[in-house]
Amino acid sequence: MIDDGWGSAERARSEDGRPATSVTPERTRSILTRNDSPDIFFDRSINPYKGCEHGCAYCFARSTHAYLDLSPGLDFETKLFSKPEAAARLREELARPSYRPAVIAIGTNTDPYQPAERDLRITRSVLEVLDECSHPVALVTKSRGILRDLDLLTSLAERSLVRVMFSITTLDPDLARRLEPRASMPAARLVAMRRLHDAGVPVGVLVSPVIPALTDTEVESILEQAASAGARWASTILLRLPREVADLFDEWLAEHEPDRHEHVLSLLRQAHGGDLYRSEFGHRGRGAGPWAEMLRRRFEVAARRFGLGTERDAELRTDLFRRPLERGGQLGLF
Numbered sequence: 411m412i413d414d415g416w417g418s419a420e421r422a423r424s425e426d427g428r429p430a431t432s433v434t435p436e437r438t439r440s441i442l443t444r445n446d447s448p449d450i451f452f453d454r455s456i457n458p459y460k461g462c463e464h465g466c467a468y469c470f471a472r473s474t475h476a477y478l479d480l481s482p483g484l485d486f487e488t489k490l491f492s493k494p495e496a497a498a499r500l501r502e503e504l505a506r507p508s509y510r511p512a513v514i515a516i517g518t519n520t521d522p523y524q525p526a527e528r529d530l531r532i533t534r535s536v537l538e539v540l541d542e543c544s545h546p547v548a549l550v551t552k553s554r555g556i557l558r559d560l561d562l563l564t565s566l567a568e569r570s571l572v573r574v575m576f577s578i579t580t581l582d583p584d585l586a587r588r589l590e591p592r593a594s595m596p597a598a599r600l601v602a603m604r605r606l607h608d609a610g611v612p613v614g615v616l617v618s619p620v621i622p623a624l625t626d627t628e629v630e631s632i633l634e635q636a637a638s639a640g641a642r643w644a645s646t647i648l649l650r651l652p653r654e655v656a657d658l659f660d661e662w663l664a665e666h667e668p669d670r671h672e673h674v675l676s677l678l679r680q681a682h683g684g685d686l687y688r689s690e691f692g693h694r695g696r697g698a699g700p701w702a703e704m705l706r707r708r709f710e711v712a713a714r715r716f717g718l719g720t721e722r723d724a725e726l727r728t729d730l731f732r733r734p735l736e737r738g739g740q741l742g743l744f
Contacts, residue, residue, distance in 0.1 A: 431463055433490045433526050441499035441536075442514070452515040452548065456500070458532040461490035462520040464552060464593040467662040468579075468619055471519045473654035482654040490526060497535035501734045504543055511731035513546045523553035525592070537562045540571070543734050546726035550575045550616060552593040554602035563611045570727045573612040575645070576603050578632050580625045588666050600639045607640025612724065614643035617709070621649045622677030623670050626705060630712040637716035644718040646709050647695040648702065649678065651687045677701055 442454045461475060465487040472482035480489055493499075503509060516522050522533040540547050541562050549556065549572070556563075556574065566572035576599045580586050586596050594602070603613045615636035620626050633644055651659055663671040675686065681697030682688045696702060713719075 429484070429488050431488045431490060431526070433459075433492050433530070435494050436460070436491045438493050438495055438499055440503065441493065441496050442503055452513050452518075454512060455515040455518045456496065456536060457517070457519045458493050458496050458522050458536065459490055459520050459524060459526060461486050461488075463487055463490065463524045463526065464521055464590055466552075466579075466590045466593065467666075468589065468621065468649055468651075468655070468659055470619075470650040470652055470655055472658065473652045474519065476654050483658055490524075492526060492530055492532060494530065494532060496532050497539050500536055500539050504539070504545065505733050509733075511545055511728040513548050513726055513728075514540065515548045515550070517550035521551055521553055521593070522549065523551045523555040525555075527555065528558075534559050534562065537566070539734065541565050543732055544569055544571060544727075544730035546571045546728055548573050548575070548724075548726070550577055552577050552590065552599060554594045554598045557602055557605055560606070560609055560611075563606065564609050567609075567611045569730055570725075571730070573614065573643075573724050573726065574603075574606055575614045575616045575643070576600075576636070576641075577616040577618050578636065579617075579619060579621070580628055581631060581635060582628070585625070600635055603636065603639040603641060612643075613639075613641050614645070614718075614724065615641045616645055616647070618645075618647040619649040620646055620705060621674060622681070622701065623673040624667060629705070629709055633709075633712045633716050633718060637718055641718060643720060643724050644709075644713045645720060648681060648697045648705070650694060651678070652689070653687075656686050 441456055443457065444454055446453065460478070462469065462471065469486075472486045475482050475486040480486070516533065516536065527533050537547070537559055547566065551574070563572055563574065578596055578599055579589060581596050583595055583597070586593075603615070606613050615632065617629055617632050620629065629646070636644065660675070663674055667674070678686050680699050681702040683698070688694060696706065
């Protein structure tokens with residue numbers, strides 16, 4: 411079992427008295443989620459799990475559990491849904507004559523290497539199909555558990571078919587323990603980043619989310635540490651608080667950071683025209699106004715100083731793609 415830095419997820423549950431996590435398999439007719447957002451570099455993604463045991467207090471994906479008539483709070487962390495047919499459905503979609511390859515993003519909503527993946531291996535099964543088909547993939551994670559799949563990642567990297575972004579919110583272990591209670595500790599993510607880099611797998615850092623008056627002072631240090639660990643690219647996202655998440659994070663602030671509570675929310679409102687969050691494309695992950703503009707400039711200056719490009723600089727190949735063989739099929743002559 412992989413130790414994520416705090417000790418095993420099982421021990422964490424027994425110590426804090428949290429309910430045991432359940433994982434319910436879910437049948438899926440299609441595995442690729444399409445989007446047309448101008449804010450992001452990809453138009454298709456795969457999320458092997460709904461819900462996430464990492465329990466990050468700020469997670470914008472919590473709101474998706476409300477669509478399942480479950481709570482964005484404890485249910486999101488303990489009532490998970492898995493997609494065991496993901497690899498089979500992906501194989502079917504890639505085999506369609508109309509399919510055209512482009513980067514598939516994995517981990518855009520919930521972490522593909524959360525604890526359930528250790529046994530279920532759904533993310534790995536998806537990577538096996540992508541490796542077989544020489545299809546480009548970009549992964550985002552907070553877990554050093556990704557090192558389990560180093561063999562597949564290096565295979566993909568040899569053909570310029572993969573990049574990995576590690577999400578880092580803070581380098582402060584005490585704050586991380588409270589914000590991201592069951593994710594890998596920040597130092598462990600940096601070690602994993604270095605391991606992947608040394609193995610030839612391109613890595614980057616996602617400084618996300620930036621929380622005003624709480625983690626914003628760490629932007630430069632996160633970029634510096636990530637660059638030292640081999641990161642080649644960097645991006646950032648301002649804290650996003652959709653309606654279902656806003657009350658939860660407000661409660662977290664009141665309990666864990668009461669002295670900064672009002673300051674955090676005040677700066678967020680400054681960045682969103684008086685609201686805690688605005689969901690418009692081009693605004694939701696960046697905000698606007700003097701504080702947000704200062705943050706953007708700080709990030710850009712620091713990224714240049716440490717030699718970090720942007721995700722859009724990280725081109726992956728699509729010309730090597732080959733459709734998967736049918737089970738029992740054979741290779742074509744040409």
